[in-house]
Amino acid sequence: xxxxxxxxxxxxxxxxxxxxxxxxxxxxxxxxxxxxxxxxxxxxxxxxxxxxxxxxxxxxxxxxxxxxxxxxxxxxxxxxxxxxxxxxxxxxxxxxxxxxxxxxxxxxxxxxxxxxxxxxxxxxxxxxxxxxxxxxxxxxxxxxxxxxxxxxxxxxxxxxxxxxxxxxxxxxxxxxxxxxxxxxxx
Amino acid sequence: xxxxxxxxxxxxxxxxxxxxxxxxxxxxxxxxxxxxxxxxxxxxxxxxxxxxxxxxxxxxxxxxxxxxxxxxxxxxxxxxxxxxxxxxxxxxxxxxxxxxxxxxxxxxxxxxxxxxxxxxxxxxxxxxxxxxxxxxxxxxxxxxxxxxxxxxxxxxxxxxxxxxxxxxxxxxxxxxxxxxxxxxxxxxxxxxxxxxxxxxxxxxxxxxxxxxxxxxxxxxxxxxxxxxxxxxxxxxxxxxxxxxxxxxxxxxxxxxxxxxxxxxxxxxxxxxxxxxxxxxxxxxxxxxxxxxxxxxxxxxxxxxxxxxxxxxxxxxxxxxxxxxxxxxxxxxxxxxxxxxxxxxxxxxxxxxxxxxxxxxxxxxxxxxxxxxxxxxxxxxxxxxxxxxxxxxxxxxxxxxxxxxxxxxxxxxxx
Numbered sequence: 001x002x003x004x005x006x007x008x009x010x011x012x013x014x015x016x017x018x019x020x021x022x023x024x025x026x027x028x029x030x031x032x033x034x035x036x037x038x039x040x041x042x043x044x045x046x047x048x049x050x051x052x053x054x055x056x057x058x059x060x061x062x063x064x065x066x067x068x069x070x071x072x073x074x075x076x077x078x079x080x081x082x083x084x085x086x087x088x089x090x091x092x093x094x095x096x097x098x099x100x101x102x103x104x105x106x107x108x109x110x111x112x113x114x115x116x117x118x119x120x121x122x123x124x125x126x127x128x129x130x131x132x133x134x135x136x137x138x139x140x141x142x143x144x145x146x147x148x149x150x151x152x153x154x155x156x157x158x159x160x161x162x163x164x165x166x167x168x169x170x171x172x173x174x175x176x177x178x179x180x181x182x183x184x185x186x
Numbered sequence: 187x188x189x190x191x192x193x194x195x196x197x198x199x200x201x202x203x204x205x206x207x208x209x210x211x212x213x214x215x216x217x218x219x220x221x222x223x224x225x226x227x228x229x230x231x232x233x234x235x236x237x238x239x240x241x242x243x244x245x246x247x248x249x250x251x252x253x254x255x256x257x258x259x260x261x262x263x264x265x266x267x268x269x270x271x272x273x274x275x276x277x278x279x280x281x282x283x284x285x286x287x288x289x290x291x292x293x294x295x296x297x298x299x300x301x302x303x304x305x306x307x308x309x310x311x312x313x314x315x316x317x318x319x320x321x322x323x324x325x326x327x328x329x330x331x332x333x334x335x336x337x338x339x340x341x342x343x344x345x346x347x348x349x350x351x352x353x354x355x356x357x358x359x360x361x362x363x364x365x366x367x368x369x370x371x372x373x374x375x376x377x378x379x380x381x382x383x384x385x386x387x388x389x390x391x392x393x394x395x396x397x398x399x400x401x402x403x404x405x406x407x408x409x410x411x412x413x414x415x416x417x418x419x420x421x422x423x424x425x426x427x428x429x430x431x432x433x434x435x436x437x438x439x440x441x442x443x444x445x446x447x448x449x450x451x452x453x454x455x456x457x458x459x460x461x462x463x464x465x466x467x468x469x470x471x472x473x474x475x476x477x478x479x480x481x482x483x484x485x486x487x488x489x490x491x492x493x494x495x496x497x498x499x500x501x502x503x504x505x506x507x508x509x510x511x512x513x514x515x516x517x518x519x520x521x522x523x524x525x526x527x528x529x530x531x532x533x534x535x536x537x538x539x540x541x542x543x544x545x546x547x548x549x550x551x552x553x554x555x556x557x558x559x560x561x562x563x564x565x566x567x568x569x570x571x572x573x574x575x576x577x578x579x580x581x582x583x584x585x586x587x588x589x590x591x592x593x594x595x596x597x598x599x600x
Binding site (some may be wrong): 013014017018021022025028032033036037038039040041042047051053055056061062070071072073074075076077078079099111112113116118120139140147149150151152154155156157159160163164166167168172177178180181 | 280305310367371437523529
């Protein structure tokens with residue numbers, strides 16, 4: 001009899017606590033839903049804020065960064081003397097390794113017609129170091145821009161690059177407009 | 187395959203260019219800029235539905251079917267799907283950071299999926315125990331496979347190590363609530379295996395945890411997981427927790443060593459009951475000590491609030507700006523400082539913002555320290571509590587509902 005009573009009291013207390021926690025959870029869920037986003041958000045770099053500091057290539061949780069250089073061809077001047085492709089002290093305007101700026105050789109230079117050259121990024125080789133972006137931006141049109149490639153990005157809860165970005169250029173954007181390229185509207 | 191070619195016709199903003207786009211005479215066509223498409227948002231909700239289904243199935247398997255084999259295969263499925271296929275990044279453990287960040291930062295827009303992932307396992311646990319830990323959590327599943335030669339730990343070691351998750355939880359909430367960092371995600375030990383991609387150090391930590399797990403079963407779940415703390419507390423008041431015997435326990439002792447997680451409470455002898463007065467005295471002492479511990483721990487942790495605050499990007503930046511004048515010119519100026527100076531923002535505003543953040547850290551570290559002190563005190567007080575029990579029972583808080591003990595029980599259903 002005494003034992004039964006005791007067990008009932010324990011059950012009663014447990015039920016009370018359970019209902020309390022349940023109500024608390026419900027309150028948190030409802031309270032937060034009112035200021036939530038229903039769609040999917042993804043990380044992206046705003047090129048107008050980017051300072052080409054080379055942290056993107058190192059800070060990503062992936063060993064080869066999900067940040068890649070993207071070429072907006074429409075902004076490109078097709079220059080022979082490309083400041084994104086060639087080093088500033090390059091002796092000749094050719095594809096020799098000592099003249100090239102890209103440390104991984106990820107930019108392909110192709111002759112189009114006199115005096116224009118086409119530049120293509122090989123995404124598999126690009127490591128997001130932003131050397132070409134800096135070069136193109138400071139002397140050229142700024143057609144090379146860093147972007148997070150969404151098929152590579154694992155969409156971490158908190159982007160490791162965003163945490164270390166000195167310009168706070170990385171933020172969450174809506175998945176329907178996943179790229180923030182300058183001078184380009186998708 | 188996933189490449190989306192965006193129409194050039196939509197291109198209408200032309201910035202003033204130093205080198206205008208050439209007019210080609212050779213008939214060269216300007217290629218379209220290529221960017222990869224984003225995974226559809228539908229998949230996100232599909233995952234949510236699948237997750238709900240998994241939770242229901244595992245709970246049914248544990249509570250109704252009582253089948254260890256089925257639980258095992260369910261956990262293998264979760265490991266393969268949520269772990270290796272979805273790369274471990276619908277992480278329930280991490281969702282508590284999103285929730286605490288949203289609670290303290292009204293401007294943060296929390297995804298609906300994060301709220302659901304936070305609430306659903308807790309809801310299930312309130313009614314059926316930690317079924318989520320048993321077979322849905324990929325972090326748990328990968329460790330469960332490694333629990334090959336589990337050894338029993340002495341209770342004092344378990345109590346002592348069991349305090350770590352509370353500290354981890356406190357730190358995680360502190361950093362998330364101040365909008366600084368998500369440390370649970372940052373130091374997730376197994377996500378590197380799931381995506382076959384991590385730093386050397388993370389592989390070492392993850393590998394070490396898995397190897398430890400051969401002897402000390404599920405070390406992350408028991409002695410680190412911050413979400414496990416919440417589930418543990420919720421599970422203690424659960425309504426229909428897994429019971430070892432389907433009917434009345436006959437004290438046959440067959441299940442005694444079945445649990446790799448030391449989560450089976452043995453029957454207490456009657457002898458201990460005689461010391462009741464002594465225990466009550468101790469309990470009173472601990473109840474008095476607890477508030478003192480709360481204040482002491484709160485004070486101690488608050489002493490370190492500036493160190494915690496340094497994890498915050500803005501605080502670090504302000505610190506660097508302050509020390510900049512004192513540095514000799516030969517020292518390289520960090521990129522964030524030059525960026526800040528180039529952006530033309532007011533240093534005073536940054537300092538004001540930083541002061542507010544540090545103040546939040548001060549309050550937060552008092553609360554966190556107090557919380558840890560409270561946990562210490564209650565753990566001590568609990569040691570003195572004696573609850574008579576005459577059967578083998580699963581410890582509702584620590585039991586991970588893995589159902590390993592069930593095949594050992596000779597009692598058939600009621």
